[in-house]
Amino acid sequence: MFHYMLIFMAYHSSRWIPRNQRFKFQIVNAVFTALVLVPQFYVMGRPKSSRYCRQPLLNNLSASIALSFMASGFSVIFTLIDPVPQSFRASYHVFGLLSFCQGLCTTILTLTAAACAKTTPELYYLSLILTLACICSAGFFSVRGGLWLTKRLPVFGLRGNNEP
Structure with a gap:
């Protein structure tokens, strides 16, 4: 979900800036993308990272780098196009599902790889x-989704302002 969150933050941050001044935001976006990608490439290039680890953390890092590149592309598209077409929004949400699955894999692999702290x-x-x-x-998207649901659905007697 980390990559999904990066796109979400870029999109909503860019909407505070007028259209004709979004080029400056693109520069900030590129710097932020570099701040996300540089540590990943640094760790991947380290000689110790190629040592044996019981869990495939290096493969997971490769997937994270690929998703980071995709997230940077989405953030550029979402900040330049106004309004964003429905097809891009749908692909963004599919990317969010992919990002969630990769985050779940990262969590499971990291929690089961305590011995790798010594080797890599x-x-x-x-x-x-x-x-x-x-x-x-x-957690952020769970809270946000829960608040969205309580606003949209009349659950447990909660009603909107216009309902009796």
Whole structure:
């Protein structure tokens, strides 16, 4: 969910800026994308990262890098196009499902790879950071989704303002 959250933040942050000044935001977006990708490439390039680890953390990092590139593309598209076509929104939500599955895999692999902290420390700690980011973003979207549901559905006697 971390990558899904990056796109969400870029989209909603860009809507505060007038259309003719969004180029400056694209520069900030590129810098933020670099801040997300550089540590991942750094850890992947470290010699210790290729050592044996019982869990496939390096493969998971490769998937995270691929999703980071896709997220940067989505964030550029979503901040440049106004209004965003429905097909892009649908593909964004499918990407969110993919991001959720990858975050779940990251969490499971990291929690079962405590021994890798000794053999591949950089890779393990980056996986731990990505796990925390995935958990926090999943929590954010769970609360946001719960609030959306309570607003939309008359559950447990909660009614809108115009209902008797």
